[in-house]
Amino acid sequence: MPQRARVAAVLGPTNTGKTHYAIERMLAHRTGMIGLPLRLLAREVYDKVVAARGPSVVALVTGEERIVPPRAAYWVCTVEAMPEGLGCDFVAIDEIQLCADPERGHVFTDRLLRMRGQHETLFLGSDTMRGPIAALVKGCEFMRRERMSQLSYIGSKKISRMPARSAIVGFSVDNVYAIAELIRRTKGGAAVVMGALSPRTRNAQVDLYQNGEVDYLVATDAIGMGLNLDIDHVAFSSLNKFDGRRMRELQPNELAQIAGRAGRGMKPGTFGTTGDAGQIPEDWVEAICNHNFTPLRKLNWRNPNLRFGSIPALIDSLEQAPQDEWLVKAREADDLQVLKSLGQEAEVLARAGNPASVQLLWDVCRIPDFRGISHAEHSGLLQVIFQHLHERGTIPHDFMARQVKRIDRTDGDIDALSKRLAYIRTWTYVAQRRGWVDDESHWREATRAVEDALSDALHARLTQRFVDRRTSVLLRRLKQKEALLAEVNDKGEVTVEGEFVGRLEGFRFRQDQGATGQEAKTLKQASLQALAPHFHLRADRFYNAPDTEIDFTEQGGLMWGEQAVGRLAKGDDALKPRVVAFVDEIAGPDVIQKVERRLQHFIDRKIAAQFEPLLNLQRDETLTGLARGFAFRMVEAMGIIPRGQVADEVKQLDQDARGALRKHGMRFGQYTIFMPLLLKPAPTRLRLVLWSLFTDLDTFPEAPPPGLVTVPNIRDVPMQHYTLAGYRPAGERAIRIDMLERLADLLRAQDSRGGFEANPDMLSITGMTLDQFADLMQGLGYKAEKGEREKVRSADQVVTEESQPSGEPAENEPVMDAAQEEENTPAAAPDAADTPPAADAVPGAEGYDDEGVAPVAEDPEAVEVDDHIPEADDTDLLPGSAPDEALAGPEIEAFYTFTWGGNRNRGPRREGGRDGGRGERQHAKGGGPRGKGGAPKGKGGKPGKGKPQGQKGAKTYESRPRKEDKIDPDNPFAAALMGFKGKS
Numbered sequence: 001m002p003q004r005a006r007v008a009a010v011l012g013p014t015n016t017g018k019t020h021y022a023i024e025r026m027l028a029h030r031t032g033m034i035g036l037p038l039r040l041l042a043r044e045v046y047d048k049v050v051a052a053r054g055p056s057v058v059a060l061v062t063g064e065e066r067i068v069p070p071r072a073a074y075w076v077c078t079v080e081a082m083p084e085g086l087g088c089d090f091v092a093i094d095e096i097q098l099c100a101d102p103e104r105g106h107v108f109t110d111r112l113l114r115m116r117g118q119h120e121t122l123f124l125g126s127d128t129m130r131g132p133i134a135a136l137v138k139g140c141e142f143m144r145r146e147r148m149s150q151l152s153y154i155g156s157k158k159i160s161r162m163p164a165r166s167a168i169v170g171f172s173v174d175n176v177y178a179i180a181e182l183i184r185r186t187k188g189g190a191a192v193v194m195g196a197l198s199p200r201t202r203n204a205q206v207d208l209y210q211n212g213e214v215d216y217l218v219a220t221d222a223i224g225m226g227l228n229l230d231i232d233h234v235a236f237s238s239l240n241k242f243d244g245r246r247m248r249e250l251q252p253n254e255l256a257q258i259a260g261r262a263g264r265g266m267k268p269g270t271f272g273t274t275g276d277a278g279q280i281p282e283d284w285v286e287a288i289c290n291h292n293f294t295p296l297r298k299l300n301w302r303n304p305n306l307r308f309g310s311i312p313a314l315i316d317s318l319e320q321a322p323q324d325e326w327l328v329k330a331r332e333a334d335d336l337q338v339l340k341s342l343g344q345e346a347e348v349l350a351r352a353g354n355p356a357s358v359q360l361l362w363d364v365c366r367i368p369d370f371r372g373i374s375h376a377e378h379s380g381l382l383q384v385i386f387q388h389l390h391e392r393g394t395i396p397h398d399f400m401a402r403q404v405k406r407i408d409r410t411d412g413d414i415d416a417l418s419k420r421l422a423y424i425r426t427w428t429y430v431a432q433r434r435g436w437v438d439d440e441s442h443w444r445e446a447t448r449a450v451e452d453a454l455s456d457a458l459h460a461r462l463t464q465r466f467v468d469r470r471t472s473v474l475l476r477r478l479k480q481k482e483a484l485l486a487e488v489n490d491k492g493e494v495t496v497e498g499e500f501v502g503r504l505e506g507f508r509f510r511q512d513q514g515a516t517g518q519e520a521k522t523l524k525q526a527s528l529q530a531l532a533p534h535f536h537l538r539a540d541r542f543y544n545a546p547d548t549e550i551d552f553t554e555q556g557g558l559m560w561g562e563q564a565v566g567r568l569a570k571g572d573d574a575l576k577p578r579v580v581a582f583v584d585e586i587a588g589p590d591v592i593q594k595v596e597r598r599l600q601h602f603i604d605r606k607i608a609a610q611f612e613p614l615l616n617l618q619r620d621e622t623l624t625g626l627a628r629g630f631a632f633r634m635v636e637a638m639g640i641i642p643r644g645q646v647a648d649e650v651k652q653l654d655q656d657a658r659g660a661l662r663k664h665g666m667r668f669g670q671y672t673i674f675m676p677l678l679l680k681p682a683p684t685r686l687r688l689v690l691w692s693l694f695t696d697l698d699t700f701p702e703a704p705p706p707g708l709v710t711v712p713n714i715r716d717v718p719m720q721h722y723t724l725a726g727y728r729p730a731g732e733r734a735i736r737i738d739m740l741e742r743l744a745d746l747l748r749a750q751d752s753r754g755g756f757e758a759n760p761d762m763l764s765i766t767g768m769t770l771d772q773f774a775d776l777m778q779g780l781g782y783k784a785e786k787g788e789r790e791k792v793r794s795a796d797q798v799v800t801e802e803s804q805p806s807g808e809p810a811e812n813e814p815v816m817d818a819a820q821e822e823e824n825t826p827a828a829a830p831d832a833a834d835t836p837p838a839a840d841a842v843p844g845a846e847g848y849d850d851e852g853v854a855p856v857a858e859d860p861e862a863v864e865v866d867d868h869i870p871e872a873d874d875t876d877l878l879p880g881s882a883p884d885e886a887l888a889g890p891e892i893e894a895f896y897t898f899t900w901g902g903n904r905n906r907g908p909r910r911e912g913g914r915d916g917g918r919g920e921r922q923h924a925k926g927g928g929p930r931g932k933g934g935a936p937k938g939k940g941g942k943p944g945k946g947k948p949q950g951q952k953g954a955k956t957y958e959s960r961p962r963k964e965d966k967i968d969p970d971n972p973f974a975a976a977l978m979g980f981k982g983k984s
Helices: 018-027 039-054 097-099 105-114 127-136 173-187 199-210 252-259 282-290 311-318 334-341 346-351 357-364 377-390 397-407 414-432 440-466 469-481 518-544 587-610 612-619 626-637 643-652 655-662 682-693 717-727 737-748 760-766 770-779 795-802 817-826 972-983
Strands: 006-011 032-036 058-061 075-077 089-092 120-125 142-143 151-157 167-168 189-192 216-217 232-235 240-242 248-249 269-273 300-302 326-329 486-488 492-495 499-505 508-511 550-552 555-562 563-573 576-582 641-642 672-674 710-714 727-730 732-738 782-790 892-900
Touching: 006 018, 006 127, 018 032, 018 039, 018 089, 018 120, 032 039, 039 058, 039 075, 039 199, 058 199, 075 216, 089 105, 089 550, 097 105, 097 120, 097 127, 097 300, 105 127, 105 300, 105 817, 120 127, 151 282, 173 189, 173 216, 173 440, 189 199, 189 440, 199 440, 232 252, 252 269, 311 334, 311 357, 334 357, 334 377, 346 357, 357 377, 397 414, 397 440, 414 440, 492 518, 499 518, 508 518, 518 587, 550 587, 555 587, 563 587, 576 587, 576 682, 587 682, 612 626, 626 643, 626 655, 641 643, 641 717, 643 672, 643 710, 672 717, 672 737, 682 717, 717 727, 727 737, 727 770, 732 737, 732 770, 737 760, 760 770, 770 782, 770 892
Parallel strands: 006 120, 006 142, 032 075, 032 089, 058 075, 089 120, 151 269, 167 216, 167 232, 189 216, 232 269, 300 326
Antiparallel strands: 240 248, 486 492, 492 499, 499 508, 550 555, 555 563, 563 576, 641 672, 710 732, 727 732, 782 892
């Protein structure tokens, strides 16, 4: 080396122009070499030198890439790939402070101690290296360079508030992807830069950021190593990183290296944190801003003088300890770990029997673990490569072809492409080694082509996933402050500048997910401005649409086809709800009023059509006195009132008043006063919605499926909901009130005092099995005693067995039978008050009201008729199941005997004091369906003992007093009867 050779260290913080100075010094010499810490940075410097001197004299040498023209004068390399013995006039080592890095430090230390230029050598790095360089490199001069711009700390910011032209730093691939996804959702997109990316992918991603297509960059700490980008702010998502062995805190000098990328040239920069990183300690902030860090005291070192006599000798030389106090033995690197693993393999030991073979093994062991699967997996691959090289001198062509072909695919997601890129880097590295493959030129081009294809595909996937092209295009136009062109097609899809931004649903614009914040507001405003004329056209079409295109939902929504255009709201009256239109304000007041008027017309006509009997009742001026008051009660109850709630009012109505009310379709049932036409499915559905609105319910009850006679009695559902739906809970099920009244008509003819059994008509009306019917009767206040007896088969019983009803309708066949006609023409259903009285029933007599009908809640001695019809057992439902009586003996059937239970409980306590079904509630006005605690009055006796009821002869029951009863002389009807008897 000439005496005048210069060795200098150019030290200082980031953004001082050190790398630029080194490039200028190299180009001032005839030949030169610069070593850089990253393959990405090497490619960036290579492009700059090529631009200055042309590609014919510039070489690029990295682990996976080798471009060496015949007349190469300037070598741009990664530090590990710097060739020795070239005798270049100039040598520079960038980021020399990496001598202290636990993974790669020993390589930088070796270059610091042994790599020199013939005329000039430069070491570029941090001020922390001044002490070690001064001690280890004699005669080195130092140059201090100051930062060209100010760096300041602005604390923690949410990603949603991150300023434009920011870089967010993550320390793992998953972390980088998660941040990039969040930025895409909130800011329109981000470019992604990681050390594992190929230079081609990295450059394409950087271009997205540099040309302004995205304003955010998400990167690993790789950007801290000299990448020159237009970054105004650097945000750390974490203050910890995994260094390959453990999680550790980042040191102030490491943070400064990354944060220093903010602000280029004379432009100031800022740094801070985001997410869960917390705040950077104040003393660290001061050190970073003032570039004042603890000097390095130890540099990692590994013995460069290796002995290749044997594998153990090589390992011993690699593990030799340094003699200088400034040096410390580097921790075991990946290449040494692989050497130790392969040194234990018998086949490898046998092959590595001479220095040349040992050196070849060491060269193979130095192949980086690009795949990062596991140490064992990496060792196994290197063993195969060593065997091929040792046995044949080169790697077989077909073996190499299989490996490359397996990776040469561009399908899959980001992770799949990233893995293939890592795999191809191994074979790219192998192809770059001289003599390892037969046709070096072919395999270098082949592996490079695969890497480029994978790089392009990965860039496309990254852009597709983390960049919203639509938002980025629109944001660029917004920055240019130009008017945005918006259009609406016939499907309601809205495009701005040709990009889909949302759709028109009814009269509201639904913006597509993408931009947020101020950008989203601006885009929405531009879209709505373009929609203004379309709103008027759509409003005209809606106003002229027929009612069949409009409907209401069971939760009070108003729909135009499949689009929500409004909702119902509480009005001054339950039958007069208001409407609220769903219309964007920008559509204008005219459109809003037109939509509201159309919706109001719709619901008013719907109520008028469905509740016509009720409204006619309300408008009838001929109703006076008690009849008019009762009519208002019925209107308020929307056509259904449990009789127990109005028992006193019903008693006060005379025959003329009842007749006038009956003309409007009102039926005075034993359990319920109702209007049968309002029990149809359509009025029922509307009634539940209107009542829920008027009572301010948050969730509206839904109407039961149409056509069912009974539905399950759900304990948590209030009694009022069942009443409004047209059902009455009794036991485990709730029965439709018109069917219940028909059942009451049948029960009125039975002997509820002496006991009776269910007949086929009762089961047919309810659509239940015998057990279910027994549960229903108990829910209505009857006692049900189960018994067994020898079955007597008769013609009537056979018919009953063949048509045994079930508790639920069969598939595609709702229980309609007797209920079908009631559902379709409910007005024709017999009124309890219209049921002809018994032959000897006298109006006003004890146990009957003035119409000759047993009252609902009055007399505990009301008459019941007990015409018993034996019921078939469930076993008789099976065809062909009748056994031979001579062999099997008599058949046994189960039956229930029903008697009035007095003040029976009706069901469990329900919310709001309502109840139903079986449980704890006392029926209104004293309990039972007939009156104050007793069964309907009438003649009857207990079943004969020892003889089944089914075997009794026919009985006749009368409603007049029994002979042995005393007659009240003060009763005028009794006096009339006595006179009649005297005449007879």
